[in-house]
Amino acid sequence: MGAPTDEEDAIGDLHGRQMSGFKDFYQFLAPTRVVAGRGLIEGVGFEFAKEGAKRVAIVTDEVIRGTGLIDAVVAGVEDGGLEVATIFDGVPPDSDSAVVVNAAGQAQAAEADAFLAVGGGSVMDTAKLANVIFTHGGEPREWEGYYGLPRADDGLGRPFGLAPLACVPTTAGTGSEVSFAAVIKDREEHIKFQVADFPMYPRLAILDPESTRTLPPHIAAATGMDAMTHAIEGYVSREWTAHGDAYALQALRLIRDNLERAVQTPEDDDARGNMLIAANLAIMPTSSGAIGIAHSLSHPAGAHFDVPHGVANAINLPWVIEFNSAGGEDIADRYRDINDLLGLEVGGDGPAVGHELAECVRGVVSRLGLPTRLSEVGVPESAIPVLVDGAMGDGCTLVNPREPTEDEFAALYAKAL
Numbered sequence: 001m002g003a004p005t006d007e008e009d010a011i012g013d014l015h016g017r018q019m020s021g022f023k024d025f026y027q028f029l030a031p032t033r034v035v036a037g038r039g040l041i042e043g044v045g046f047e048f049a050k051e052g053a054k055r056v057a058i059v060t061d062e063v064i065r066g067t068g069l070i071d072a073v074v075a076g077v078e079d080g081g082l083e084v085a086t087i088f089d090g091v092p093p094d095s096d097s098a099v100v101v102n103a104a105g106q107a108q109a110a111e112a113d114a115f116l117a118v119g120g121g122s123v124m125d126t127a128k129l130a131n132v133i134f135t136h137g138g139e140p141r142e143w144e145g146y147y148g149l150p151r152a153d154d155g156l157g158r159p160f161g162l163a164p165l166a167c168v169p170t171t172a173g174t175g176s177e178v179s180f181a182a183v184i185k186d187r188e189e190h191i192k193f194q195v196a197d198f199p200m201y202p203r204l205a206i207l208d209p210e211s212t213r214t215l216p217p218h219i220a221a222a223t224g225m226d227a228m229t230h231a232i233e234g235y236v237s238r239e240w241t242a243h244g245d246a247y248a249l250q251a252l253r254l255i256r257d258n259l260e261r262a263v264q265t266p267e268d269d270d271a272r273g274n275m276l277i278a279a280n281l282a283i284m285p286t287s288s289g290a291i292g293i294a295h296s297l298s299h300p301a302g303a304h305f306d307v308p309h310g311v312a313n314a315i316n317l318p319w320v321i322e323f324n325s326a327g328g329e330d331i332a333d334r335y336r337d338i339n340d341l342l343g344l345e346v347g348g349d350g351p352a353v354g355h356e357l358a359e360c361v362r363g364v365v366s367r368l369g370l371p372t373r374l375s376e377v378g379v380p381e382s383a384i385p386v387l388v389d390g391a392m393g394d395g396c397t398l399v400n401p402r403e404p405t406e407d408e409f410a411a412l413y414a415k416a417l
């Protein structure tokens with residue numbers, strides 16, 4: 001991709017976006033200590049002690065507990081001289097406010113001083129928000145939004161710290177182990193709300209392929225597509241950054257080389273380990289807010305119809321690529337970089353470039369054996385208006401490179417159905 005021409009700069013100005021060049025402003029963070037490699041579960045206590053943990057509340061779900069992984073984690077915690085204060089294994093696939101409150105209460109009752117999340121995105125996000133309630137009290141919805149945790153100096157200074165949180169991800173996709181956001185369901189209102197602030201970055205992420213050894217292939221596929229969606233949406237978001245670009249592109253290389261291997265040959269430790277790393281890298285652009293409307297479309301589908309997040313993204317992503325790439329040459333250039341990395345055609349106009357990438361993504365999704373239509377996963381056509389409402393109000397919509405109207409969102413859902 002060359003320097004932008006005057007004409008491209010003018011297009012960027014016209015749409016109020018800056019898709020290349022030196023950005024007027026950005027902020028980038030990656031503060032979580034990442035430890036990656038083999039045999040790390042047995043050393044989890046040794047590593048977590050360095051973050052100040054002494055009495056650990058383990059947060060997980062029943063399925064993971066049933067695999068025996070928690071026994072290995074408990075042994076690892078105790079081997080490092082730490083105590084397991086309690087094990088909360090009540091996190092459902094789509095966690096909600098009540099679960100968060102219960103997890104926080106159980107940790108308090110057990111006099112824990114640290115959280116260790118062992119699970120996928122739902123488990124890790126539960127632990128993050130439980131830590132907020134554990135430390136500051138209140139109800140989960142009270143903390144909704146960005147940068148709302150208590151701070152010194154009348155709210156202008158450094159945010160007060162939380163208890164140390166370590167994460168052992170058991171899926172390779174959400175990247176929640178290195179992000180500062182928790183996405184939790186409000187079951188009464190049928191929405192997913194986000195809480196995000198700097199202290200919510202986990203202190204420690206432990207990436208060991210052993211932790212995804214028993215991951216069912218269809219979940220490896222769906223969560224891997226979530227990681228791909230983060231990398232692609234992060235790279236083409238109007239909130240892109242040079243730092244985030246570096247992470248997104250390396251994530252895409254690892255996903256290109258490892259996602260299908262990890263799903264089709266689950267015994268391939270290298271592929272599973274590389275996907276854990278790819279999921280980490282792919283989420284990094286979101287630290288500057290870089291994400292897009294595949295997520296805006298997927299969040300309401302999850303909130304209303306329990307469509308798993310990764311499955312919804314896998315279905316929506318190709319349509320969003322085609323929509324965005326037709327929004328201007330400055331956006332198409334970003335997709336050209338991705339096509340180049342994936343060995344796809346980079347010539348032609350924006351729609352051609354987008355179609356090329358969208359077809360490639362569709363091919364990956366179908367080879368992974370995932371659904372390709374929202375109607376296959378329980379979304380009826382009659383739901384489009386309520387889904388569009390959710391998508392319009394989603395925070396991811398504002399940072400998409402091309403701003404969709406209500407009608408355009410409805411058209412995207414209609415295509416994805």
Ligand SMILES: [Fe+2]
Pocket residue numbers: 174226229230295309
């Ligand atoms: Fe996601």
